[in-house]
Amino acid sequence: YVMAHEAAEFQTHVFLVLVFPHYARFMCWDWSGVIITEKVHFSNPSYVEFFWQFSHTSPAARGIDTTVTEFPHNHPAAVRAKRSLNLEEGDQLFGVQLDARGHTYMFNCPTYMAVGSPLGRSTCVFNAYCVETGRLVLLKDTWRVVSPTQNAEHMIYEQLKKHSVRNVCTCKEGWDVLD
Numbered sequence: 001y002v003m004a005h006e007a008a009e010f011q012t013h014v015f016l017v018l019v020f021p022h023y024a025r026f027m028c029w030d031w032s033g034v035i036i037t038e039k040v041h042f043s044n045p046s047y048v049e050f051f052w053q054f055s056h057t058s059p060a061a062r063g064i065d066t067t068v069t070e071f072p073h074n075h076p077a078a079v080r081a082k083r084s085l086n087l088e089e090g091d092q093l094f095g096v097q098l099d100a101r102g103h104t105y106m107f108n109c110p111t112y113m114a115v116g117s118p119l120g121r122s123t124c125v126f127n128a129y130c131v132e133t134g135r136l137v138l139l140k141d142t143w144r145v146v147s148p149t150q151n152a153e154h155m156i157y158e159q160l161k162k163h164s165v166r167n168v169c170t171c172k173e174g175w176d177v178l179d
Helices: 002-008 045-056 078-084 153-162
Strands: 014-019 023-030 035-036 069-070 093-097 104-107 124-130 138-142
Touching: 078 093, 078 124, 104 138
Parallel strands: none
Antiparallel strands: 014 023, 023 035, 069 093, 093 104, 104 124, 124 138
8 A cells, every 4th residue: 555655646755554453553654664653542542633633734744745746737838848748738747846046847657666665765757848948858756865975876977977988878967855
């Protein structure tokens, strides 16, 4: 269920409730693992409190990736983006603002999705349309490992290009989406 949920929506984490005959366990999944509560008996006020709090909290706290927005069909750039991406008029467009220049990238369904496990980096690749430049780009979305000993992928591509390594994609830019 977690994999299906993560594959169907832009999520940062997923809540799951396992219900047994006399108790439940709450689970919170993200790409690094899962946290599972102790047994919560149905008579415990915190059982109902969880659902009340969950229904009254922000979308980000519920796990919605708020860095991805849904573009309305009548958005000025939507027609151009759909034409460039070979989409139908009714197809939904999403967007994300990634770089320091404020460029917005519009996209539809991923062309590649590595969601075979509820854990991992959840790599998705999209054909995307840059609203400001009108160019088509390949947009790769992944939950990268942030470590002082590990370079970001776009920095590795830059080093490969600098050393004239053949058959390597040209990476125009790379950014971390920080919220």
